[in-house]
Amino acid sequence: MPSIELEGVYKIFGDEPEKALKLIDEGASKTEVREETGQVIGVQDITFKIKNNELFVIMGLSGSGKSTLLRCVNRLVEPTKGRIMLHSDGKDYDITSAEKEELREVRETQVSMVFQNFALFPHRTVLDNIAFGLEIQGISQEERERKSQELIEVVGLEGFGDSYPSQLSGGMQQRVGLARGLATGAEALLMDEPFSALDPLIKVEMQDELLDLMENMQRTILFVTHDLDEALKVGDRITIMDGGKMVQKGVPEEIIVNPKTEYVADFVENADPSDVLRAETVADKDFRLDENDKVRLDELTEVELGDEGEVLKGYLSGTPVPIRPLDEYERIEEEALLFSSPDTPISEIMRARLDYTSHPVLVLKNQEFIGSVGEKNILRGLLEKGRGE
Amino acid sequence: MNKIDSFPEKYFAAVPGIIGWVVLSARTAFARVGASLLELPAMPASIPLDDWTVAVVDWLALNLGPFFDFIQLMLNTINDALLAAIQWIPIFVVEIGGLDIRFPVWSLLLFFLLWYLAGQISTGLLGLVTLWLAANFGLYVETTETFALTLTSALIAISLGIPSGILAGISDTVHNVIRPVLDLMQTMPVFVYLIPAVIFFGMGAAPGAVATVIFAYPPSVRLTNLGIREVPQELVEAGEAFGCNYWQLLMKVQIPVARPSIMQGVNQSIMLALSMAVVAALIGAGGLGGEVVRGIQRMRVGQGFVAGLAVVFTAMILDRATANIGARE
Ligand SMILES: Nc1ncnc2c1ncn2[C@@H]1O[C@H](COP(=O)(O)OP(=O)(O)OP(=O)(O)O)[C@@H](O)[C@H]1O
Numbered sequence A: 001m002p003s004i005e006l007e008g009v010y011k012i013f014g015d016e017p018e019k020a021l022k023l024i025d026e027g028a029s030k031t032e033v034r035e036e037t038g039q040v041i042g043v044q045d046i047t048f049k050i051k052n053n054e055l056f057v058i059m060g061l062s063g064s065g066k067s068t069l070l071r072c073v074n075r076l077v078e079p080t081k082g083r084i085m086l087h088s089d090g091k092d093y094d095i096t097s098a099e100k101e102e103l104r105e106v107r108e109t110q111v112s113m114v115f116q117n118f119a120l121f122p123h124r125t126v127l128d129n130i131a132f133g134l135e136i137q138g139i140s141q142e143e144r145e146r147k148s149q150e151l152i153e154v155v156g157l158e159g160f161g162d163s164y165p166s167q168l169s170g171g172m173q174q175r176v177g178l179a180r181g182l183a184t185g186a187e188a189l190l191m192d193e194p195f196s197a198l199d200p201l202i203k204v205e206m207q208d209e210l211l212d213l214m215e216n217m218q219r220t221i222l223f224v225t226h227d228l229d230e231a232l233k234v235g236d237r238i239t240i241m242d243g244g245k246m247v248q249k250g251v252p253e254e255i256i257v258n259p260k261t262e263y264v265a266d267f268v269e270n271a272d273p274s275d276v277l278r279a280e281t282v283a284d285k286d287f288r289l290d291e292n293d294k295v296r297l298d299e300l301t302e303v304e305l306g307d308e309g310e311v312l313k314g315y316l317s318g319t320p321v322p323i324r325p326l327d328e329y330e331r332i333e334e335e336a337l338l339f340s341s342p343d344t345p346i347s348e349i350m351r352a353r354l355d356y357t358s359h360p361v362l363v364l365k366n367q368e369f370i371g372s373v374g375e376k377n378i379l380r381g382l383l384e385k386g387r388g389e
Numbered sequence B: 001m002n003k004i005d006s007f008p009e010k011y012f013a014a015v016p017g018i019i020g021w022v023v024l025s026a027r028t029a030f031a032r033v034g035a036s037l038l039e040l041p042a043m044p045a046s047i048p049l050d051d052w053t054v055a056v057v058d059w060l061a062l063n064l065g066p067f068f069d070f071i072q073l074m075l076n077t078i079n080d081a082l083l084a085a086i087q088w089i090p091i092f093v094v095e096i097g098g099l100d101i102r103f104p105v106w107s108l109l110l111f112f113l114l115w116y117l118a119g120q121i122s123t124g125l126l127g128l129v130t131l132w133l134a135a136n137f138g139l140y141v142e143t144t145e146t147f148a149l150t151l152t153s154a155l156i157a158i159s160l161g162i163p164s165g166i167l168a169g170i171s172d173t174v175h176n177v178i179r180p181v182l183d184l185m186q187t188m189p190v191f192v193y194l195i196p197a198v199i200f201f202g203m204g205a206a207p208g209a210v211a212t213v214i215f216a217y218p219p220s221v222r223l224t225n226l227g228i229r230e231v232p233q234e235l236v237e238a239g240e241a242f243g244c245n246y247w248q249l250l251m252k253v254q255i256p257v258a259r260p261s262i263m264q265g266v267n268q269s270i271m272l273a274l275s276m277a278v279v280a281a282l283i284g285a286g287g288l289g290g291e292v293v294r295g296i297q298r299m300r301v302g303q304g305f306v307a308g309l310a311v312v313f314t315a316m317i318l319d320r321a322t323a324n325i326g327a328r329e
């Protein structure tokens, strides 16, 4: 149920932030501000809202202000200007103006954090590190141990509960930090590159774990990462930061299909778009009905449409064939035409085409035929990342 | 290229000559011009800081007498209790080949204690041998006295030093106030403490303990302060991010993370306490220091050497016993 709202948030590092703010108003860049005033811009003019149960990703190059922004949300970094609101547990917290005790309470119960450099306590065992937040909440020893043990299993560190952080590898330490962040049960999570030190296999496992968590429990997550593929995979929405500014914000596909600046385009250039591009985006929507209400999709394939645009029949070389959902293709014995929803990633269509059919896949939106995805559409989509459309 | 290479050599060759010339001319110049300057008359202090000090000390002794008596009583009590506890454990005497060889039970206890504290059997053995030798060299009483005085003083120094260090670690104001005090305590020649200590606390263990506490206090403060200040910022932030209040941050993050440094301070305090406990013999604190002092006064090389050796062994025991505590969990 939590949501987080940022309104015109600035963070200037240095002792004369007003000077810097004035220059920023006059349109000076980060470098100019530093040269003229000696003040360093952390972030500037950030406004967005993270909705309930949304995973909001911040991306950007090193030094672009990702951590600074994340830390403003629990005020480990004191924002210079702007407003941050947290709606959680049916209460509204004005983070930016919260008094010490209120802020402490928010941190204890509402917002948890996973640190970029782990920040594990060297004097505590893995189990006691994970239990730290629970200990602060005043939860009994027994209960703490039970919960921490649960989380140790979630992050795959069974048997290391009594080890000290210094005895673990970097990747294992990161998982302890992750477990510590999850243990408190806070529904808002701030995660600063939580998977950066993990090997690819465990990384995928942890990402899936996180997505499960989002599905099974209500969590609202602000997630910083360097890894575009990760951002595309876990992010509901992504924002790209450059020099403390937010240069673009949107759902993953928007960012890839429609990069607003050169910087963003460079950023997404090497992304694998197949998980992001949706059937609707790449589909050939330019079809013509013939006199029999039929649409020819390629030499062999035809569909017959009803009055509402619904598909009545499919034909292969003139023979009627059934029409079946794409995600069931593994169970289909006979020859059939497949259909997908507009939001199906083209990677799934590609897989079905590889394993089952070489015929175009129909795209249906609320039963209505809106186009088809054939080989050409997929290739063009991948090459042009959907921009050609 | 060549020129640059030969540049320094040429000039270095001239250096001794130049220095010689400067010194010679300076001497002649002073001899001529500054003769009157060099032969200074005796100069009595025009600002009598020494007299003032006496006045302050006298005033303190007169007006704070009961306070000092209380401290004296307390110190003597702790010291005597400790000493009694140590000396209460018996020594067995066995006649071997016509010699009365003594076996103090303490050497066995010390063996296990040190083994446990240092985690090494060799340290235990060191303690065993030291005490056994001390008993048979006729230094058992002196060694236990030195132990008692050292531990009494170190205990007080540490239990004052760690809290002061924590305060200095979290507050810049305290830090700025306490630093010059520590500097004074550590750089003032140790003998200087002994005089006022005697005036305030009489002769015996109490003034020795006071001087020793003053001497052993700074390292605990310094290293505790340092340890707290060197706690990585990120760990403090981690504590804050999970909702620690001030007290929890201190008890659950700062102090435990600073622990190795704090324990180093404890170790150093104990070592300094020992060295001062030996010197305190000059004001009648007894113990091994007393043996050394008597050795010097009567020109008995052997007596002084054996007692000195006992101090060295005691120091080794104390060091090994406390050096590892910080590392142990
Ligand atoms: N405590 C600080 N004092 C002064 N400047 C700071 C401080 N923290 C961050 N900065 C500056 O703010 C800017 C943003 O830093 P930030 O740590 O947010 O970057 P980031 O995007 O998280 O980078 P990375 O990917 O390397 O973690 C940088 O220019 C940095 O130098």
Ligand SMILES: [Mg+2]
Pocket (backbone or CB within 6 Å): A066, A067, A068, A116, A192
């Ligand atoms: Mg960062």
